[in-house]
Amino acid sequence: MEPNKATIRSYQVGFGDCFLLTFHYPKAVNGSTERHVLIDCGSTAPPRTFKGKSFSLAPVAEHIKQTTGGKLHAVVATHRHKDHISGFATAANGKGAGDILRTLKPDLVLQPWTEDPKLPTDATKPKAGNRGSARFALGLQGMHQFSASLLGELKALEKTLSPAVIGQLSFLGEDNIANPSAVKNLMTMGKKNEYLHYGMKSGLEKLLPGVKVHVLGPPTIEQNDEIKTQTSKDPDEFWHMRGLTASAFGPGGTSPFAAKHKASGTLPPEVRWFVPRIQASRGAQLLELVRILDNQMNNTSLILLFEYGGKRLLFPGDAQLENWNHALKDAKEAKANMKLLAGTDLYKVGHHGSLNATPRTLWALFNKKKKGNRKAQLQTLLSTRPGKHGSTASRTEVPRKTLLNELETKSQLLNTDALKNGTECHVVEL
Secondary structure (H helix, E strand, O other): OOOOEEEEEEEOOOEEEEEEEEEEEEEEEOOEEEEEEEEEEEEEEOOOOOOOOOOOOHHHHHHHHHHHOOOOOEEEOOOOOHHHHHHHOOOOOOOOHHHHHHOOOOOEEEEEHHHOOOOOOOOOOOOOOOHHHHHHHHHHHHHHHHHHHHHHHHHHHOOOOOHHHHHHHHHHHHHHOOOHHHHHHHHHOOOEEEEEOOOOOOOOOOOOOOOEEEEEEOOOOOOOHHHHOOOOOOOOOHHHHHHHHHHHHOOOOOOOOOHHHOOOOOOOHHHHOHHHHHHHHHHHHHHHHHHHHHHHHHOOOOEEEEEEOOEEEEEOOOOOHHHHHHHHHHOOOHHHHHHHHHOOOEEEOHHHHOOOOOOHHHHHHOOOOOEOOEOOOOEEEEOOOOOOOOOOOOOOOOOOHHHHHHHHHHOEEEEHHHOOOOOOEEEEEO
């Protein structure tokens, strides 16, 4: 039996993602005519309309609980960035968003292969045939250590760097630090966990009768090592060593200099001019490194396409160009994938509308955009908050102006930033 309709809710979470998919059936299946799938729940900045002191996702979780009647059939955490999973964190008082979502007892939790706790943590002893993937996953752990170290260093640099640089470093650093509460909750809240890579079965087949789910990303390193190319010239080692550096020299770590080589007191006048220049250079270095880190984590995003009753819903998390290239160009099924994607009815805009998360190749494929006198049939969902990521001067602002213009003129765009204060979500029915 196929669903005869789907309802998609795009929640107002500021800079983050939270989507609830509800598939409706003409007759009850195992006692219910609905199936509910939550895709991400996280935020790193409140909506621009929020005027309170402390923004919480607990009301969003409560709305999801009421909407689903207290039951989630599946949870999808596309990747581990805070703006996608912070809502799964629990609270000491048991009233956090993660506590509420846990009570919905999902049958299945889906995450990318990089989150599999069974992956080897020792880079010298990976599983046979999976050496590259194991070392890549280990490198992601080093990224969290680097982010924590960066946030500690920011306190010493606040007086010497511009507010714009400090804001970017703080925002990206916070997004990339480890979130152990959310991670643990995702590991234990469902009856079953699946860690997916390109081409795998999703595990949703039995939970969503009549719905076919295509896993279009991320590839493993063995399938396509392009997803790691942004790390450095030596991609197997860069973030692994960066993690070691952060752990050794970060807060509470070992100083690289012996005590006898440390100087204290006031610097001579003739060298004081040089100090701000060194500190400014350090700020630029940190910003470049944390941007590399951010891109790398985005490229571990799940890309899922839901197909039912002739409709196709595309949810790519924050997947960027390197992740997309496998499905669109390098995979042996690339032509079939492109044909499949061409008929997309609803597209969740990647990475909050960033520069390289909606490849032009992908956008050009969508054949339901407005063209000539034909009205746009393609619906797009954008969950974002302007002014938090990138900069207009460097043409990296999120959402990117040129992309936003395309979305507004060639699709039926629903942007959470346009929601009035007090409105929980956009609602789409297909």
